[in-house]
Amino acid sequence: MLGWALTFFIIAIIAAVFGFGGIAGAATGIAKIIFFIFIVLLVLSLISNALRGKSPKI
Template structure:
């Protein structure tokens, strides 16, 4: 479960880098949506990962 948490946060950072940094201006809105989706998945995996592990 921790592996998915790491994957989600890395994908969120990559989406933020491309979307917020101005590198791919055409894909900024898609990157922002992906950023928030991956942040939500990251938080959920942290919550449920600790719940089921204990």
């Protein structure tokens, strides 16, 4: 999911360089939404693993 956010961020940067403001704004908005979903899922995963008492496998 973080990869998708980075992909949309790169699309936004490229669109901004070429002057496509609408596409750049939309791609930035999508990247923000996906990034925040990633952060929420990461926190939920860390909390659930801490409550179960399992140590992370490396």
